[in-house]
Amino acid sequence: MTSATLTIDLDAIAANWQALDAQTSCETAAVVKANAYGLGADRVAQRLARAGARRFFVALAEEGLSLRKALGEGPEICVFSGHMAGDTDMIRQAQLVPMLNSVEQMQRHQASLRTHPYGIQLDSGMNRLGMEPAEWAGLREAAMAGPLRMVMSHLACADEPDHAMNPHQLRMFDQMTQGLSVPRSLSATGGILLGADYHFDLTRPGIGLYGGQPFAAARQVATIEVPVIQIRDVVPGESVGYGNAWVARTPARIATIAAGYADGILRAMGPKAYVRAGATRCKVVGRISMDLIGVDVTNCKTIPDSVELLGPHQSVDALAEAAGTIGYEILTSLGARYARRYLET
């Protein structure tokens, strides 16, 4: 087998959910949008349901429909994009709870699914999704009169604890939701770490479940092992890969491994990335190709059969930093070509 292996530790995801849950005294939901950040929404959500999660969030109704099949009846599945034209049948059929984010969505929902539960998404300053204060003021009473399940908003700068935007949005959210008798939710992973003022009745962690920053105490979740296809020895002056981007200065042993940018190993990380062969740290050399990467294994005592690209020695955030991006983008880019292996007790 030459495809790289992506191992996903479902028990670690459950442990991360429990650890985030333990930081608050309110309910903890789980965000499994974008196929659980690329790691497999069905398996992840089933494991989290077993750990006690009762509420899940997805971005799109289509994701909710597919998740309902995996979870069966019972857990609540909420949709961040709300009730879009064309979503009505999916919302009804899969018992999804849309987070309505505009007057137009509210009208659509009332016209088509009047008695079907919904949430309201408020814009507390991010200017991305949700009703603005004036819009909400005009609609609040009508919204409260129906089967309203929750009111939520989202923080723009929660990964920067000292950012003035955090208390500003907290104040806005508090003002907009004062006197409501339904659960309120403001925080994702970053907000949980900001402290109890930000927790309200329900938190919505995503990245922290999957081992990414800003949840520094997260357990490692994803491991990528890549088989070595070929080994060659080069002499000073010889180059490796496209564009002759790397040239040997001393005699070197180069392993060609079976993964590339088609697997989400972004070209941009090439000059800064490393892999592990056992205890030996090996530098990526030359440009990352679509399906192949060169690594310098000169210092390995034995020729490795495979190398570790992501795992205990190199976190998603370390890889992200090498590529000038964030862990979220690394995880959601990993692609469909891996042999996926799930660890679960």
Ligand SMILES: *Cc1c(COP(=O)(O)O)cnc(C)c1O
């Ligand atoms: C993605 C998302 C989350 C989860 O955010 P993390 O930073 O991954 O914890 C929560 N709420 C909303 C509205 C989101 O879009």
